Amino acid sequence: xxxxxxxxxxxHALPGQQGMDARQxxxxxxxxxxAADEIGVNGAYTRxxxxxxxxxxxxxxxxxMIGATKRIEVGTGVIDMRYENPYYLAEEAGALDLLxxxxxxxxxxxxxxxxxNKGWEAFGYTxxxxxxADIARKKFxxxxxxxxxxxxxxxxxxxxxxxxxxxxxTPLPIFPHSPDLDxxxxxxxxxxxxxxxxxxxxxxxxxxxxxxxxxxRTLGELQAEQIVRYRQAWVDAGHDWVPRVSVSRSIFPILSxxxxxxxxxxxxxxxxxxxxxxxxxxxxxxxxxxxxxxxIDQLKADPAIAAADTLMITIPNQLGxxxxxxxxxxxxxxxxxxxxxxxxTEGPVEGYPLDREL
Numbered sequence: 001x002x003x004x005x006x007x008x009x010x011x012h013a014l015p016g017q018q019g020m021d022a023r024q025x026x027x028x029x030x031x032x033x034x035a036a037d038e039i040g041v042n043g044a045y046t047r048x049x050x051x052x053x054x055x056x057x058x059x060x061x062x063x064x065m066i067g068a069t070k071r072i073e074v075g076t077g078v079i080d081m082r083y084e085n086p087y088y089l090a091e092e093a094g095a096l097d098l099l100x101x102x103x104x105x106x107x108x109x110x111x112x113x114x115x116x117n118k119g120w121e122a123f124g125y126t127x128x129x130x131x132x133a134d135i136a137r138k139k140f141x142x143x144x145x146x147x148x149x150x151x152x153x154x155x156x157x158x159x160x161x162x163x164x165x166x167x168x169x170t171p172l173p174i175f176p177h178s179p180d181l182d183x184x185x186x187x188x189x190x191x192x193x194x195x196x197x198x199x200x201x202x203x204x205x206x207x208x209x210x211x212x213x214x215x216x217r218t219l220g221e222l223q224a225e226q227i228v229r230y231r232q233a234w235v236d237a238g239h240d241w242v243p244r245v246s247v248s249r250s251i252f253p254i255l256s257x258x259x260x261x262x263x264x265x266x267x268x269x270x271x272x273x274x275x276x277x278x279x280x281x282x283x284x285x286x287x288x289x290x291x292x293x294x295x296i297d298q299l300k301a302d303p304a305i306a307a308a309d310t311l312m313i314t315i316p317n318q319l320g321x322x323x324x325x326x327x328x329x330x331x332x333x334x335x336x337x338x339x340x341x342x343x344x345t346e347g348p349v350e351g352y353p354l355d356r357e358l
Contacts, residue, residue, distance in 0.1 A: 001305050001308060001310070001311045001340055001341065002309055002310075002341060002349070002352075003043065003310045003342060003344075004041065004042060004310065004311040004313060004332075004336055005036075005043025005044060005045055005246075005310060005311075005312050006032065006033075006036055006041060006043070006044055006313055006314075006315045006324070006328060007045045007046075007077050007313065007314045008044075008045070008047065008315055008317040009049070009054050009055060009314070010026075010047060010054045010056075011054055011317055011318045012024070012025035012053050013318075014053050019318055020318060025317065025318070026061065028317065028320050028324075029055075029061060030061070030065060030068055031321050032044070032317070032321055032325060032328075033065040033068065033069060033072065034068045034069060035325045035328070036072060036328050037068075037069035037070060037071055037072040039329050040332060040343030040344050040345055041332065041344065042073060042310065042342075042343075042344045043073040043075060043310065043312070044072050044074050044075075045075045045076060045105065045312060046058050046075075046077070047076075047077055047078075048078060048080055048111075049080075050080060050114060050116065050119050051114055051115050052114065052115055059092050062074045062076070062096055062100075063096060066096070066099055066100045066103065071103075071345065072344055073103050073104065073344075073349065074103060074104060074105070075104055075105030075107055076106055076107045077107045077188065077206055077246075077248070077312060078107035078108050078111070078187075078188035079107065079108045079109070080110070080120075081109065081136040081139045081140050081143070082110065082111050082119075082120035082125065082132040082135055082136045083119070083120050083123050083125070084139055084143070086139040086140070086142040086143035086146060087143075087146050087152055087174055090174045091174055091175070093147060093178075093181060094147060094174065094175070094177055094178040094181060095176055095178075097178035097181045098176055098178050102180075102184065102348070103348075105186055105204070105244075106184060106185050106186065107186040107206045108143070108185065108186070108187060108188065109136070109187060109190075109206075110132065110133050110137070111132070111136065113131075118130075120132050120135065140187075140201075144182060144203075146174040147174070147181045148182050149177050150173060151171030151172055151173050152174060153171075153172045154169050154170060154171055154172060155167065155168055155169060155170040155172055156168065182202065182203070184204075185203045185204065186198075186205065186244075187201065187203045187206065188207075189205055189207055189226065189230075190208070190212040191211065191212050191226075192213065192225065192226050195230040195233075196230060198230065199230045199232075199233035199234040199237055199239075200233055202239050203243070204243045204244045204246075205226075205230045205243065205244075205245045205246070206245075206246050207223050207226060207227075207245070207246065207304070208248050209248045209249060209284065211223060212281075212282050213226075213281075213283060214273045214282060214283045217283075218283075218302075219283050219284070219304070220285075220302035220303050220304040220305065222304075223247050223307075223308075224303035224304045224306075224307050226304075227245055227304060227308065228307075230245065231245075234354065242350065242351040242352075242353065242354060243351050244309050244310060244350070244351040245307065245308045245309055245310070245351065245352075246308055246309070246310035246312050247304045247311060248311075248312040248313070248314055249285060249288060249299075249302075249311060249312070249314070250266075250285070250286075250313070250314045251288045251289075251295065251299070251313050251327075252266060252267075252289040252327060253292055253295055253327065253330040253334055253335055254289060254290055254291050255292070255330050255334065259326075259330075262323070264289055265289075266289045267286075267287055267290060268286040268287045269286065270286055272284045272286075292334035295335050296335055296338045296339065299335070300339065307352075309349060309350070309351050310349060311339075313327070313328070313331065315327060
C-alpha cells in the first residue's frame with residue numbers, strides 16, 4: 001500500500017427515521033471529501049446501489065467533489081453496469097475526466113445483489129441471465145469501446161442533419177473524448193476469474209471487503225492470490241502500461257475513550273464465511289478497530305494490503321462529517337505512514353511494477 005482513500009456507501013434515513021436524510025448525507029459526503037483532500041487522502045469513492053436509501057447516481061457527487069477539491073482522486077466503487085446506458089455513461093465519464101484533469105477512478109462491475117427483483121428491467125434493460133451478468137458484460141464492452149474513441153453511430157443523409165456537419169455515413173464517436181480515460185477505469189472483481197478477465201480487458205482491479213471465494217483462507221490471502229493472477233494475466237495480455245490495484249477494508253483507529261466507546265465493539269477477530277448470493281460461498285473481511293500500533297501490525301500482516309497500491313477504507317458515512325474526518329485524520333497521522341503511505345501532495349498514484357516482490 002502506498003495510497004489510501006475513503007469509500008462511502010451513502011446510507012441515509014428515510015422519512016420518519018432517525019439520522020441524516022438524503023440531502024444532509026450528500027452534503028456531508030461532499031464536505032468529507034473536501035476535508036480528506038486537505039488531510040492528504042488520495043481518493044474519495046462512492047458506492048452505487050439502486051432501490052435502496054444509499055448512493056445511487058454518482059456523477060453529480062463526483063463533479064461536485066472535483067469542484068471542491070484540488071488533489072484527491074474521485075471515483076466509484078462500483079457503478080452497476082446493468083442499469084447503465086453505456087454511451088450516455090461514456091459521455092458523462094468523458095466530461096467528468098476532462099473537468100477533473102484525470103483525477104478519476106471509475107469503478108464499474110456487474111453489481112451486487114439488491115432489494116429489487118431484476119431492478120434493471122425497471123430501467124428498460126432486459127437480458128437472459130437471472131443476475132443480469134450478460135447485459136452488464138455487453139454494456140461494459142460498449143462503454144469501453146466508446147471511451148476509447150471507436151465509432152458507435154454514423155452520420156445521417158445530409159438533408160436530415162442539423163446542423164450539417166458530416167459527410168453521410170461518416171463514423172461517429174462519442175463526445176467529449178478524454179484521452180486515456182480507459183486507463184482510469186476499474187473493474188470490481190469478486191472472483192479470481194473476473195479479476196483475470198479484467199486484466200485481459202485492460203482495466204484496473206478493484207477488490208472489495210468480500211470475495212465470492214471460500215476455502216478457509218483469509219480474505220487477505222484470497223485477494224493476494226487474486227492480485228497475483230490478475231497481474232500475470234495482465235502480462236500475458238501484453239498491455240503496455242502499469243495498472244493499479246485496490247482493496248477495501250473497514251478500519252477504525254482508536255485514540256481516545258470516545259473512539260473506544262464508538263468503535264471498540266466493532267472489532268472482529270477473524271473473517272466470516274457466508275452467502276451474499278444463493279449457492280455462492282463468500283468470504284467477508286473482518287473489521288479492524290484498535291490502537292494504532294495494533295492496527296499497524298494487523299494490517300502489515302494482510303498480504304492483499306501489501307500487494308495493492310491503494311487501500312479503500314469504508315467509512316460510516318451516517319455518523320456525519322466530524323466522526324469520519326476524525327477516522328481519516330487518525331489513520332493518516334498514526335497508521336498510514338507505517339504502511340508506506342504517500343500523501344496526495346506528492347502527485348497522482350501509480351501502480352506497483354508488475355515484477356515487484358512482496
